[in-house]
Amino acid sequence: MGKYVCLNGKLVERDNAAISVFDHGVLYGDGVFEGIRAYNGRVFKLDEHIDRLYNSAKIIMLDIPISKDEFKSLIVEVCKANGIVDGYIRPVVTRGAGTLGLAPWRCSNPNFFIIADKIQLYPHEFYENGLPIATVATRRNIPEALSPIVKSLNYLNNIMAKIEAHNYGAEEAIMLNQDGFVAECTGDNIFVIQHEKLFTPPVSAGALPGITRQVVIDLANELGYETWEKLFSRAELYISAEVFLTGTAAEVVPVVKVDGRPISDGTPGKITRELIKAFKEYANSTGTPIK
Numbered sequence: 001m002g003k004y005v006c007l008n009g010k011l012v013e014r015d016n017a018a019i020s021v022f023d024h025g026v027l028y029g030d031g032v033f034e035g036i037r038a039y040n041g042r043v044f045k046l047d048e049h050i051d052r053l054y055n056s057a058k059i060i061m062l063d064i065p066i067s068k069d070e071f072k073s074l075i076v077e078v079c080k081a082n083g084i085v086d087g088y089i090r091p092v093v094t095r096g097a098g099t100l101g102l103a104p105w106r107c108s109n110p111n112f113f114i115i116a117d118k119i120q121l122y123p124h125e126f127y128e129n130g131l132p133i134a135t136v137a138t139r140r141n142i143p144e145a146l147s148p149i150v151k152s153l154n155y156l157n158n159i160m161a162k163i164e165a166h167n168y169g170a171e172e173a174i175m176l177n178q179d180g181f182v183a184e185c186t187g188d189n190i191f192v193i194q195h196e197k198l199f200t201p202p203v204s205a206g207a208l209p210g211i212t213r214q215v216v217i218d219l220a221n222e223l224g225y226e227t228w229e230k231l232f233s234r235a236e237l238y239i240s241a242e243v244f245l246t247g248t249a250a251e252v253v254p255v256v257k258v259d260g261r262p263i264s265d266g267t268p269g270k271i272t273r274e275l276i277k278a279f280k281e282y283a284n285s286t287g288t289p290i291k
């Protein structure tokens with residue numbers, strides 16, 4: 001368990017890391033965040049995560065009070081303080097304390113904090129045997145209302161979908177967009193494999209531009225597989241040769257059943273397993289050193 005949290009640039013003990021109940025991050029989900037992993041003593045894809053954090057903040061007109069380089073140094077510092085070798089890092093920026101109205105311009109100073117700890121998204125067996133998932137009725141937020149490229153503190157849309165999946169006995173939900181095409185899962189991007197080609201929905205379908213998604217696309221290309229962004233329905237998922245999910249917390253996880261239909265023979269596919277191996281090797285051999 002990480003002993004320290006970085007709060008507004010200072011290391012504080014985790015039990016003393018507190019922000020105001022008047023913070024609009026708490027009152028309205030007004031803020032942005034990232035989820036980052038550390039592997040083998042290195043922070044994975046730190047530049048990409050920090051760029052996405054600052055882009056999310058820019059879109060919601062939230063000025064992060066320190067530079068990107070300062071933010072990256074603080075992430076390394078809190079990992080070091082907590083002795084992180086393999087772990088999960090959660091940087092968060094909130095609008096700050098304000099009045100009880102919505103107006104973000106009445107908030108004095110943004111708060112930022114960084115947690116460095118551990119995460120296990122799905123039980124270990126699912127990485128070996130594959131995950132059954134279910135399509136839910138809760139649709140992904142429409143991009144015209146809140147762009148999926150903003151990784152905001154307002155995850156209720158995804159949480160509602162997760163609750164629905166859980167009610168059906170599934171660990172993860174497939175979320176469709178307003179037109180009924182597959183967008184993504186609640187905290188992961190989705191891929192299908194047909195005729196040894198990889199397909200994933202475009203960001204315009206309502207997906208977050210996942211950093212793991214891009215890593216997997218690059219690794220697949222290096223292994224000689226074609227990758228395409230494509231709209232697909234859930235019926236097309238059922239008849240795909242392989243399905244898998246990607247995300248920082250989830251990593252690469254095989255999907256073996258969708259809405260009660262087994263994917264192929266109901267075991268993790270060959271290309272998925274190849275990609276999991278390539279991802280592990282790559283993640284453990286690159287990144288920003290913590291020491």
Ligand code: PMP
Pocket residue numbers: 035158184185186187188189207208209210211212213246247248249
């Ligand atoms: N979609 C959503 C909604 C997410 O929250 C995440 C996790 N950040 C992802 C996809 C996967 O993105 P990444 O690979 O960058 O973690």
